[in-house]
Amino acid sequence: MALGWRRGYLQYKRIFLDIASIYNQRREVKAFLELLLSLGAIAIFGMFALRPTLLTIANLYREIKAKEEMVAKLNQKAQAFVQAQTTYNQERSTLELLSFAIPDKPTPELFVRQIEGLVGKHAVEVLGLSIGKATLLGTSTEQESAKSLLPSDASSISFSLSTKGNYLSLSSFLSDLESLRRPIKVDTFSVNASETEGEDILILVMTGQTPYFK
Amino acid sequence: MTELIVILAFLSRFWLDARTTDLNEEIKQKQAIVAASADFEKEFRLAQKKLKIYSDMTAKDKEATNLISSISSYLPPEVLLVSVSQIGEEVQVKGQIFTERAIAQFIANLEPSGLFDEISLSQVDTSQKTQATIVFALKLILKEDK
Numbered sequence A: 001m002a003l004g005w006r007r008g009y010l011q012y013k014r015i016f017l018d019i020a021s022i023y024n025q026r027r028e029v030k031a032f033l034e035l036l037l038s039l040g041a042i043a044i045f046g047m048f049a050l051r052p053t054l055l056t057i058a059n060l061y062r063e064i065k066a067k068e069e070m071v072a073k074l075n076q077k078a079q080a081f082v083q084a085q086t087t088y089n090q091e092r093s094t095l096e097l098l099s100f101a102i103p104d105k106p107t108p109e110l111f112v113r114q115i116e117g118l119v120g121k122h123a124v125e126v127l128g129l130s131i132g133k134a135t136l137l138g139t140s141t142e143q144e145s146a147k148s149l150l151p152s153d154a155s156s157i158s159f160s161l162s163t164k165g166n167y168l169s170l171s172s173f174l175s176d177l178e179s180l181r182r183p184i185k186v187d188t189f190s191v192n193a194s195e196t197e198g199e200d201i202l203i204l205v206m207t208g209q210t211p212y213f214k
Numbered sequence B: 001m002t003e004l005i006v007i008l009a010f011l012s013r014f015w016l017d018a019r020t021t022d023l024n025e026e027i028k029q030k031q032a033i034v035a036a037s038a039d040f041e042k043e044f045r046l047a048q049k050k051l052k053i054y055s056d057m058t059a060k061d062k063e064a065t066n067l068i069s070s071i072s073s074y075l076p077p078e079v080l081l082v083s084v085s086q087i088g089e090e091v092q093v094k095g096q097i098f099t100e101r102a103i104a105q106f107i108a109n110l111e112p113s114g115l116f117d118e119i120s121l122s123q124v125d126t127s128q129k130t131q132a133t134i135v136f137a138l139k140l141i142l143k144e145d146k
Helices: A003-026 A027-090 A094-101 A108-122 A167-177 B002-034 B036-059 B063-073 B100-113
Strands: A125-131 A154-163 A185-196 A200-210 B080-087 B092-096 B117-127 B132-141
Touching: A003 A027, A027 A094, A027 B036, A027 B100, A094 B036, A094 B092, A108 A154, A108 B002, A125 B063, A154 A167, A154 B036, A167 A200, A167 B063, B063 B080, B063 B092, B092 B100, B092 B117, B100 B117, B100 B132
Parallel strands: none
Antiparallel strands: A125 A154, A154 A200, A185 A200, A185 B080, B080 B092, B092 B132, B117 B132
16 A cells, blocks of 8 residues: 555656656747746736736726816816906906996886987887886785796896877887887887878887896 | 747737737826817816707807888888787787878888788778778788898
């Protein structure tokens, strides 16, 4: 029994020594074996150590790309702000006029004052002027304006106006009314000729809306 | 070689970590700049909206004035205009004449103007005051782009 074990040992030792001598003598075998062992080592490292690192690297790379994109967008936005600020400062005087044209509140008193100015300018007589419901203070709890006829987002106050005068004065009054700094949208209008005390006069009745933006 | 790959992998990971930290810092700074401009942005957008409303409302120039002066310019001399009214796209013109021929002339003048999609005679009657005059009413439908 003990002899069998010793014989086997000697046999395997001889085989190993033969392989070792072949390994030392033949270069191609040496190179092949080294390559094989290197690849094996890479595979083992790749599986247990490199794989998580490579996955983390891939995630970091994606994260960096997304962040770089975000930085680029933020840069673009910052640049747009600078440009917008320049334009805004250049047009500041025009924008002040815009706040008269489209005020933040209904300000019906300013609108009426403008109409009064036109009435005085063109010597027409106001027969009636009414302004629709408008919230002057606080927040409106209901929709007091008809939004459909005006551009989107705009709120409006409605008005109704009737005036009388001759053709020329009424015509120029209407023309100036339609060119007010605060724009109006004419919903309906009618011009009727009538004879009063032997004098031909025209009566203009109109309804419309003027915008504000809250 | 294996060691080289491992070292490279770890080095790149450290570099990427450092880059992420830098980018986070940069983003924080830029966000602070953008946040500081939030009030201005709100003001600017408000101005943009107001400009849009204003330009939309003034896109059509003096509609009522132009309509009245256009209709007046197409009137034959023998037609006396009594009223012009507009509700939406519908315009009604009332007048007085002495002969039917004047109505035909008025309609013939209006047709090539290109202002209306439809022109129809809605009323022709003798005047209650003076039998010699004829009162008429025209119904005009404005073209959508006018």
